[in-house]
Amino acid sequence: MYQNVLLVKGILIILGVPLLVVLLSEIIEQCQQRGNPLARFFSALRNLVLPSLVFYIVLKYFLYVTSDRLLARVFGTLFWLTILYATLLLLSAVLIRNKKERTWQINISNILLQFIRTTVVIGLLGYILSKMWSLDLTKILGALGVGSLVMALALQDTLSNLVSGFLLIIESPFKVGDWIKVGDLTGQVIEINWRAVRLKTTDCDAVIIPNGFLGKANIFNYNLLNPLYLLRLKFPFSYEEHPDLVEKTLLEVAHSIEEIERNPGPEVAPKLFKNTHIEYEIRFFIKDYEIYENIQDIFSSRLYYAIHRNSFHIPFPDKIEYKIDRLPKRTNSSHDQISKILCSQSIFSRLDKATLIYLTNNTTIELFGMGENIVEIGLFDKAFFIILAGKATLFTNDRYGQQKELTELSEGDFLGEMVFFPDSPSAVSATVQKTVSAITITPEAISYLSQNQPRFAIEISQFIDERRKLILSAENQISS
Numbered sequence: 001m002y003q004n005v006l007l008v009k010g011i012l013i014i015l016g017v018p019l020l021v022v023l024l025s026e027i028i029e030q031c032q033q034r035g036n037p038l039a040r041f042f043s044a045l046r047n048l049v050l051p052s053l054v055f056y057i058v059l060k061y062f063l064y065v066t067s068d069r070l071l072a073r074v075f076g077t078l079f080w081l082t083i084l085y086a087t088l089l090l091l092s093a094v095l096i097r098n099k100k101e102r103t104w105q106i107n108i109s110n111i112l113l114q115f116i117r118t119t120v121v122i123g124l125l126g127y128i129l130s131k132m133w134s135l136d137l138t139k140i141l142g143a144l145g146v147g148s149l150v151m152a153l154a155l156q157d158t159l160s161n162l163v164s165g166f167l168l169i170i171e172s173p174f175k176v177g178d179w180i181k182v183g184d185l186t187g188q189v190i191e192i193n194w195r196a197v198r199l200k201t202t203d204c205d206a207v208i209i210p211n212g213f214l215g216k217a218n219i220f221n222y223n224l225l226n227p228l229y230l231l232r233l234k235f236p237f238s239y240e241e242h243p244d245l246v247e248k249t250l251l252e253v254a255h256s257i258e259e260i261e262r263n264p265g266p267e268v269a270p271k272l273f274k275n276t277h278i279e280y281e282i283r284f285f286i287k288d289y290e291i292y293e294n295i296q297d298i299f300s301s302r303l304y305y306a307i308h309r310n311s312f313h314i315p316f317p318d319k320i321e322y323k324i325d326r327l328p329k330r331t332n333s334s335h336d337q338i339s340k341i342l343c344s345q346s347i348f349s350r351l352d353k354a355t356l357i358y359l360t361n362n363t364t365i366e367l368f369g370m371g372e373n374i375v376e377i378g379l380f381d382k383a384f385f386i387i388l389a390g391k392a393t394l395f396t397n398d399r400y401g402q403q404k405e406l407t408e409l410s411e412g413d414f415l416g417e418m419v420f421f422p423d424s425p426s427a428v429s430a431t432v433q434k435t436v437s438a439i440t441i442t443p444e445a446i447s448y449l450s451q452n453q454p455r456f457a458i459e460i461s462q463f464i465d466e467r468r469k470l471i472l473s474a475e476n477q478i479s480s
Contacts, residue, residue, distance in 0.1 A: 181220035236277040238313040277315035362445035390436030
């Protein structure tokens with residue numbers, strides 16, 4: 001009977017081991033083809049765990065080597081060490097610190113991953129020492145207890161950091177990638193380990209904060225409840241400016257910056273009424289805290305040009321006295337200067353004096369900063385523009401909504417031709433590449449010229465036809 005059982009075990013090993021090898025080889029090949037991280041785990045099972053298990057079984061059940069013999073202990077220890085190695089590979093595949101690539105993977109922090117690995121290693125090593133080598137672990141733990149007390153007194157700060165690290169894992173006030181503020185430090189979390197948390201500041205500097213300090217400090221997390229970050233900017237404006245116009249200007253500047261969220265949209269409100277000015281606050285959301293300084297710079301730069309275009313009065317500091325009646329007039333340039341500039345343009349060179357005066361009264365010279373759109377696709381043109389200086393790039397959209405560059409605009413080029421067609425939005429966008437100074441003529445003045453100056457109407461019609469041909473040519477280029 002015993003020999004029959006032994007025969008059955010031998011047959012199972014002879015037939016079963018090759019089948020397991022073939023099965024594991026097929027699984028490994030499939031995992032490698034699909035880039036599955038479990039390929040290394042199955043390779044360890046086939047190349048390490050399975051051979052050591054077979055040797056241990058043959059040694060114990062076929063060669064009758066008892067468990068207390070040195071050879072059995074060595075092969076048993078080898079088998080359990082391969083089990084430990086395969087388990088660590090499995091944990092590395094399932095528990096990850098980065099973005100999940102598979103649905104079955106679990107994203108955890110680095111300190112928790114290290115804790116799980118350490119627990120597995122200590123647990124299996126303890127099992128090997130107690131079962132395979134018959135060591136009394138209670139004595140070892142007792143000795144370690146006395147030593148631990150001495151070490152605890154010597155390493156109070158280090159242990160404080162470790163305990164605080166575990167508490168941070170349990171509470172999870174932040175994770176890798178979050179922007180946090182601790183005291184005067186603000187940065188993005190790039191690593192959480194046993195001893196400290198590493199932050200990357202907006203200046204790309206690395207800051208290491210001990211876990212013990214974090215456990216006692218107030219932590220501001222900018223991403224915990226909402227990934228959006230609220231930016232508040234304050235600007236002073238004179239009492240001479242109408243609040244509706246100020247708020248409209250601030251909102252237009254905000255809407256011209258792509259990185260500012262549209263939902264929820266920006267909001268503007270007057271906040272403080274001081275002796276010399278009203279302080280307005282604009283609030284808007286951005287997706288990435290890292291770019292908030294860049295967005296603030298862009299907003300301030302574009303607001304500068306918007307202030308000049310609207311002829312806003314910037315209030316003086318409190319220590320300077322001034323009289324209201326001595327404020328500069330609301331004009332970007334004197335009438336004489338505008339008149340000379342208009343006469344220098346061939347399209348206006350033959351206008352009679354009365355028409356020229358009317359046109360001058362309805363014309364201003366405005367500045368547009370880099371990155372601003374003078375006209376924009378889908379929006380109605382607010383005026384007719386003639387570039388005096390600077391450069392802008394003209395774009396249109398193809399049938400798929402992709403942006404297509406048409407040409408570069410410079411001194412003497414026209415823009416805003418759709419002002420002649422009030423019900424039709426612009427088919428082009430003009431983005432400033434180098435600060436643009438432009439003549440800006442109101443729609444009313446353009447309509448008056450078209451009706452009363454035949455030569456002007458003919459030249460404008462030719463210009464509009466050429467612009468349409470340019471757009472159609474670009475569309476045909478795209479479709480081909």
